[in-house]
Amino acid sequence: MKRIAFILTSCLISALPLTASDNGGISTDMLSRLQNGFDRSASTRALRNAISGSDIDKLAVNPESKNGFDTYFSDRVKSKGITDQQRSGRCWLFTGLNVLRSQIMAKHNLPELKLSQNYNFFFDQLEKSNLFLQAMIDRAGDPMDDRTVDWLFRNPLSDGGQYTGLSDNLMKYGIVPAEVMQETFTANNTSKLNRLISLKLREDGLQLRKMHADGKSAKELSETKEKMLGEIYRMLALTLGEPPTEFVWTRYDRQGKPVGTKKYTPQSFYKEFAGNDLKNDYVMLMNDPTREYFRLYEIDFDRHAYDGRNWTYINLPVEDIKKMAIKSIQDSTMMYFSCDVGKFLDRDRGVLDTDNFDYEALMGTSFGMDKADRIRTYASASSHAMTLVAVDLDQNGTPRKWMVENSWGSGANDGHLIMTDKWFDEYMFRLVVNKKYVPADILKILKQKPVTLPAWDPMFAPEF
Secondary structure, eight states, rough: HHHHHHHHHEEEEEEEEOTTTTSSSSHHHHHHHHHHHSOOOHHHHHEEEEEEEHHHHHHHOOOOGGGTTOOOOOOOOOOOOOOOOBBOOOOHHHHHHHHHHHHHHHHTTTSSOOOOOHHHHHHHHHHHHHHHHHHHHTTTTTTSSSSSHHHHHOOOOOOOBBBHHHHHHHHHHHBBTTTTOOOOOHHBOOHHHHHHHHHHHHHHHHEEEEEEEEOHHHHHHHHHHHHHHHHHHHHHHHHHHOOOOOOOEEETTTTOOOOEEEEEEEHHHHHHHTTOTTTTSEHHHHHHHHSSSSSEEETTTTTTTTTTTEEEEOOHHHHHHHHHHHHHHHHOOOOEEEOOOTTTTTTTTEEOTTSSSSSSHHHOOOOOOOOHHHHHHHHHHOOOEEEEEEEETTTOOOOOEEEEOOOOOOOOOGGGEEEEEEHHHHHEEEEEEEESOOHHHHHHGGSSSSEEEOOSSSSOOOOO
């Protein structure tokens, strides 16, 4: 066996062309040193055999992390039913509507309520298409290799999103119960529609740029854009259904008895049952250790609508964010929360814990970047939105762990994910809190002129 390995290595080296060792490439000498430095002991071969044929996480799992782990929470807002975004990137929409649903049910003593994600998603995709097309008009005179133009063509449309897109959407278009505009196959499986609309938008963007180069007027460009949006509207209506402009809905009490039937528009339904100002009553918080804390930041194009708001947030130390989150939970108020959910996630247990997997021991190396380094190198960013519903505090009021209501259907912990406080520190990014839970000195930061960040900033990270 050793002789065969030696022959194969020798053949490989002799087949390579000779290169200088100092030109930055991998020379034959360097490759030889790399090969000779590899440990080929029996234990390494056994490890290689195991890793090459198995899921890395299965082998890296740390059994000690499971010891003494309980699911008790000292403070918890009761969930109102687990939802399932299926194979779509609409977590931001599910999260926002789940928070709103909880508030409506409590406020109006409703036994049950489900809101239509499909209804608001239709308008989200239409608004994002208009955002791209109008941006193409605004920047029609800029060269194709302009950084913003390049970014726009790379990112014409997404089914992911964030809170300002949610709040702008709901405040403009209202909401409807789930039975008024039900899910379709495409609503639950958005990738194909997203690719088709993106393809059309890129084509439309090129056409608008050519019209500008040919000297067409602003009026002609605007009229052409509207025709293009008509085609997008048709694609959305064919796949998602056409949103209702009015509907009849019967309200039931907790005993299941009908208490009233009424005709609504989506906007009047929102006003009667929700009514809260999603734009002005809430504060968007971020924990980004790469930038100065206690400052206001705004990310360009991090919005869902042309006339909407960019993601504008107060950057704070994570400990300050935790204090506001605890106040909200203890007042039975859920929150929009986002994080880098894929890191150290044990799906079987529904647990996010930095001790879940020992990759260093398995691979024989170290992974030493801190949160700031991971952000700078795009190794970590906000990737998924969920609803923060619980915290477990010790006798001193220090958090031990947290819980979120997820939108991946039923599973471990009845569809919830539990995260340790250490994991929260490392991979939590965004939280949206009602202003009544925010200290006055932090609210004053909203009066600052925000520092504008470009669309390609690492913190531009739509949740999926």
